[in-house]
Amino acid sequence: MKIRILAAGDVKAALPMPKAIEAMKQAFSQFSAGQATVPLRGHIATDQGVTLLMPAYLHGSQNLGVKIISIYEDNPKRDLPTISATVMVLDPQTGFPLALMDGSSLTAIRTGAAGGVAADVLARQNAESVVLFGAGVQARTQLQAVLAVRDITQVSIIDPFDESARRLADEVETWPNAPQVTLGQSAGQAVPEADIVIAATTSAVPLFDGNDLKPGAHVTGVGTFTPDKREVDETTVRRARVVVDSYEACLEEAGDIIIPNVPIDAEIGEILNGDKPGRQSDDEITYFKSVGIAVQDTLAAAVVFAAAQDKGLGTEVDLS
DSSP: OEEEEEOHHHHHHHOOHHHHHHHHHHHHHHHHTTOEEOOOOEEEEOSSOEEEEEEEEETTTTEEEEEEEEEOTTGGGGTOOSEEEEEEEEOTTTOOEEEEEEHHHHHHHHHHHHHHHHHHHHSOTTOOEEEEEOOSHHHHHHHHHHHHHSOOOEEEEEOSOHHHHHHHHHHHTTSTTOOEEEESOOHHHHGGGOSEEEEOSOOSSOSSOGGGOOTTOEEEEOSOOSTTOOSSOHHHHHHSEEEESOHHHHHHHOHHHHTTTOOOOEEHHHHHTTSSOSOOOTTOOEEEEOOOOHHHHHHHHHHHHHHHHHHTOSEEEEOO
16 A cells, blocks of 8 residues: 655645635535535644544545644744644545645645635625735735735735734745735725735734725635634624635634624635625625635645646655
């Protein structure tokens, strides 16, 4: 029995953002069509942290996989990341493992791609300005994904750590067709001018005043995933049409929705499948909330595995 081991660099080489966005469209479509088996995350706590188990089986595309993600707050004291993740691809015919890959890079790409799907479906076609809250890994991939679906010319990066914001701005300036990047603006200065607002932080409290959103703005929130935290305020979600990755998961984990107790209009997969409408007017404010679901990891990992086989990426290990 052979298994392919794929490091972070292999995952990134195998899953460019446009391909990741198409994969997420397929994943959300199957999920909302009832063509996926996705238990809620399993939690295993130890004295030091928690490990989450995220299995999924997509019936339509015949993909089977599981992500194991651990969150250990004291890891930085050991010079280790707080979060670690691994994804395994399984053969749905035999149950045997086919690949084991770095889950942190995969999660960053697939989460960014989910935001790209939402922007493609919900943002105005002529959207050209972005406010990005956060300057970490998730913020980076969110911006990459939006640039893949809209002709963005202006980005304002807002982060409490000036060095992080500057580092991301310097990187963005090296990207092909890079937008102009502005630093140092306040939320009150930047949000009223933004066509797209992205929240990709660990903030437990809202990042901006929803009254500042202009008509037609689109908001994506991906940073928080616990019922007691929210990046987006009640004004935003009450002004907006609320779209989620999963009804069940967001009603369990999304404080942005749970705290104000606002109704959810649609899953993004329902819109992709034509069961619910996309953007309905140029003035409509839309809000996409994603807490992440296992179908994203499973389908993204399947795409990575297929590309790795074609390109000879990673290392094959015989376990027999």
